[in-house]
Amino acid sequence: MAKRIDVKDLNVFYGDFKAVEDVTMTVEPRSVTAFIGPSGCGKSTFLRTLNRMHEVIPGGRVQGSVMLDDQDLYASGIDPVAVRRTVGMVFQRPNPFPTMTIFDNVAAGLKLNGMRDKKKLTERVEKSLRGANLWNEVKDRLNKPGAGLSGGQQQRLCIARAIAVEPQVLLMDEPCSALDPISTLAIEDLVNELKSTYTIVIVTHNMQQAARVSDRTAFFNLAAQGKPGRLIEMDDTHKIFSNPTQRATEDYISGRFG
């Protein structure tokens, strides 16, 4: 199910402003790739190009190609909504649909895709909640609002919602930044489990988190204020954190800037 992502010569714009320049990278299936780098270097912007979410921002456009296995996501005739189904996303702040029940939060995407059979819906909701390590905590209150859960539970609910529609890739944009350390560890454990099924890309400001959860790490940086962000170095995570090739990477991971 998991897919490989091949990005080639990607430039990303907001109107006339080039936010990210010339990124070429490969993300391997069934692995976790972390994006790190100082604030404003374009990690989130670049992440959103991987499921065509960038273009929902007025003026948002890209040049270059993003291949999911052998399909070019930006080829003419590709439906961006179908892309977002295949490449799911989890955001910084848990954002369950506040008035919906826990069950309906997970079932929403399935219903949108036309699944009506109650038994099938129930099975898929349970499977997704189990997959997100939330089932045991919520199985007795599926009909209560999602907004009544703790922050960490809400984020796992959002992960359950994302995996319910069976995506092949999961993009996570600082998924733990609003969570306490215990919930953060729960999400990290979950990421570790999910990578046997999905290709996962995670943006994080937390170096220890990148070192703990990822197989590969990509370091982005700005050449200067007002210049576009660039991919400086991408390698196995242990190599990036122990013996990076680029001076800027070493300075960043050792806390000398950023």
Ligand SMILES: Nc1ncnc2c1ncn2[C@@H]1O[C@H](COP(=O)(O)OP(=O)(O)OP(=O)(O)O)[C@@H](O)[C@H]1O
């Ligand atoms: N909606 C937008 N319209 C115009 N410019 C934007 C928009 N969103 C982001 N930018 C700009 O694009 C550049 C990259 O921003 P982005 O949020 O991708 O960086 P980031 O590395 O994810 O930062 P952070 O770590 O602080 O979240 C920045 O210069 C930012 O000001």
